[in-house]
Every structure is written in C-alpha cells, then in structure tokens.
Amino acid sequence: MSKPGLFITFEGIDGSGKSTQAKRLAAHLQSQGRDVVLTREPGGSTGAEEIRALVLQGDPERWSAETEILLFTAARRDHLERTINPALAAGKVVICDRFADSTRMYQGLSRGDLRPVVDTLHSLMIGREPDLTLLIDMDPELGLSRALSRQTADERFEAFGAGLQAQMRRGFLDLAAEFPDRFRVIDGNQPLDQVTADVLTTVQSALS
Ligand code: T5A
Numbered sequence: 001m002s003k004p005g006l007f008i009t010f011e012g013i014d015g016s017g018k019s020t021q022a023k024r025l026a027a028h029l030q031s032q033g034r035d036v037v038l039t040r041e042p043g044g045s046t047g048a049e050e051i052r053a054l055v056l057q058g059d060p061e062r063w064s065a066e067t068e069i070l071l072f073t074a075a076r077r078d079h080l081e082r083t084i085n086p087a088l089a090a091g092k093v094v095i096c097d098r099f100a101d102s103t104r105m106y107q108g109l110s111r112g113d114l115r116p117v118v119d120t121l122h123s124l125m126i127g128r129e130p131d132l133t134l135l136i137d138m139d140p141e142l143g144l145s146r147a148l149s150r151q152t153a154d155e156r157f158e159a160f161g162a163g164l165q166a167q168m169r170r171g172f173l174d175l176a177a178e179f180p181d182r183f184r185v186i187d188g189n190q191p192l193d194q195v196t197a198d199v200l201t202t203v204q205s206a207l208s
Helices: 018-031 046-056 065-089 100-109 115-125 140-148 158-178 192-207
Strands: 006-011 036-040 093-097 132-137 183-187
Touching (some): 006 065, 006 192, 018 036, 018 093, 018 132, 018 192, 046 065, 065 115, 100 115, 132 158, 132 192, 140 158, 158 183, 183 192
Parallel strands (some): 006 093, 006 132, 036 093, 132 183
C-alpha cells in the first residue's frame, strides 16, 4: 500500500535557518526512500514565482498590507493547485519553506490587526493547513544579521529592521501556542547540526 502524503512547513523570522533545515530534512527523508518535494513561499510554481518578485523586490512601502494579503494568497493558491496538492495526492512528503502562517504574521500583524482578513481569505481560497509546522525560533538581532548577510534582491521585509523581527518572533510563538497540534518549536540559536538533529527527531516522531 502506498504511504499517505505529508505536508510539513518551516516558519520563523528572516534568517532563522529555515531554508538550510528544509534542505537537510529533504535530503534525510530522500535517503530513507521517501519521495520528497522541497518548495518555498512565496513561490513554488511558475506563476507564484512571478508574484514573488512583485512582493519581495522594490520599495519597502510599495504595497499596502491589504494588497499584499491578496498577492501572497494568489501566489499560494497557484502553488497549492499546481505543486502541493498533486504531490500530496501522489503520496509524497511536501516540505515548504513558509506557508500561510507567514501571511498571518507579516501581513496580519505588522501594520495593524489584519489577522481576521488573512484568516477569512485563507479559508475561502486555501482551506488547508500543514500536517506539521516546525517553528525555528531564534534571537531577532542574530536572525536579521544572518538574513542581511545573504545580499539577495528579495530583501523588502528585511528592510523593515529589528523591530519587525522582534514583533514577528513574538507573533510566531503566540501562533505556536494557538495551534499546538501541528506546531513544534525548535531552538534555532544552537549550532546548525544540533538544530538539524532536533528537526529530524521531531519529524521522525510525526512520521511514525
Ligand atoms: N513573507 C512570506 C510574507 O511577508 N508573507 C508571506 O505570506 C510569505 C510566505 C521571504 C519574505 O517574505 C515574507 C517573509 C520574508 O521576509 P525569503 O527571501 O524567502 O523571503 O527569506 P526568508 O524566508 O526570510 O529566509 P532567509 O533566507 O532570510 O532565512 P532562512 O531561510 O530562515 O535562513 P537560511 O537557512 O537561509 O540561513 C541564513 C544564514 O544563516 C546560516 C546559513 O548558513 C545562512 O548563511 N545559518 C546558521 N548559522 C549558524 N548557526 C545556525 N544554526 C544557522 N542556521 C542558518
């Protein structure tokens, strides 16, 4: 009998190590014979990658929070239809670097309380939560310095600075408390290999 699909997301502030841990988890599961799709948001499908450039590049004040909610949700819908749902239906493990929890935080909290708008649009257009969400929690100042050291074009949100990072860290921890069934908090302040060990232990127990 084929194994059921599993949808795992990584969340956390910028520079917390999500992409590195997502890649390591994918490699580990592949080495165990699991069929894995490693993807990211915003992006993960052709159309969503086009929207990614619109939302992450350019003037930090380019969009209102409301417009961003629409753009991120449009990208997510395309990603879900074309990448995530087909992979899950085929019994694959989908590992996604950020998903709807990021919209709940970045658009829902950073410029007023728009969380109800995010949640309403999410239930209308997405209607799916991950099976497991790994929150890589870490010191906001360190996360920001790591994120800025990458020097990519996609740095609109990093431009909002340390205040936003601290607010997002608090918000993510609150979200983990709100959804304890699917969230697991990992200490991202540890050395890379120790963070990976914690991620693998957590996922292994979810898979079994
Ligand atoms: N966004 C996204 C929204 O506003 N709304 C949404 O709905 C969504 C989906 C995405 C931006 O979009 C926003 C949030 C974000 O601001 P992005 O370019 O995809 O932007 O960047 P991030 O998701 O923020 O990811 P980053 O690349 O900045 O950070 P990661 O993935 O958390 O960290 P990673 O793995 O790239 O590591 C950063 C550096 O730190 C080192 C790594 O080697 C790397 O150099 N590192 C460690 N060093 C020491 N010890 C450790 N434990 C380390 N872990 C990593």
